[in-house]
Amino acid sequence: MTVRKTPGSFSRTKALAGKARAAATQAVEAVDAGFLESLIGYSLRRASLAMTGVSADRMQGFDLKIAEFSLLSLVGRNPGVTSRQLCAALDLLPPNMVGMIDALVGRGLLERRPHPSDGRAMGLYLTAQAEGLVHEAEQQIQASEKAAVQHWSAAEQKQLLQLLQKLYR
Amino acid sequence: MTVRKTPGSFSRTKALAGKARAAATQAVEAVDAGFLESLIGYSLRRASLAMTGVSADRMQGFDLKIAEFSLLSLVGRNPGVTSRQLCAALDLLPPNMVGMIDALVGRGLLERRPHPSDGRAMGLYLTAQAEGLVHEAEQQIQASEKAAVQHWSAAEQKQLLQLLQKLYR
């Protein structure tokens, strides 16, 4: 993942007072994003991009994308889980799940076995090789999250998760 | 935006006790996403997708994508803002901004005028026609956000925004 920093290079032109619309042209000293920042959707997207970027960098060491990590972690904790269940848990569509699973099977990290009671479905399992890798990746993700909120109180961290879950659960 | 509901159709097979790894195969009654849900990044993504979906539906009435709405709102409140400044505020890359602005100019919602002090840059302005549309769209977005957190306390709403902004500001 490429980290993009805000350039922060603004026009040096004198700021115009008030909210008057220019008859001709005017320069903007600093962008007022106050309205957008008052929106939960905007802040969610910006925060999500920021967090995802940091975590994605950490996962590069394992040659895993965030979605692949999430999938492997779910399979590790839910051996025998089906593709369909993963789609629901990760908010992905079935056609987009196929290639992801194929790739991980091809790398020897994932295994498909017949479902014990549903002939249409396949149960997914981590290979022995993947067990260690997933465990290590989970620890790295937790470490990167911890670093992001290192100056937060425990109550703040807990409340953020609770509020976010109220939005999607 | 297409709203996708979780299927919620799980295997009817008897759940297996404990966390034992199956020698053969096993069915997963309900997926345990507890670990992922303990991650801020995962919850941010899920919450962001949920909120964006609702807002995107509202913007369909204006034939605006979320990014287009955000851009127009910023221009309305920052007349004369440059493309580069918008890129920083919206976390978009310059090459991907060009087509967006072109489309809005083509629809008669946006106008490019020469920058007063920087010959390289162009200042962006809403057209008279866009002023009303943007104002109406802003109200709709606020209404949809209000509906999403209608059962929340004012303190909860305020704190969510503050915590999110600590993550990306």
Next chain:
DNA sequence: TATTGTTATACTCTATAACTATA
């Protein structure tokens, strides 16, 4: 030498339709 806006282009992510095997 650095920055703004731009073109061209490639890559990733997400979405829809349709098929098969099974429930």
Next chain:
DNA sequence: TATAGTTATAGAGTATAACAATA
């Protein structure tokens, strides 16, 4: 008739390199 997994494909979103004009 409905669902799980799959294929093919299209569309949206995001990325890099490079160029002209200007700072």
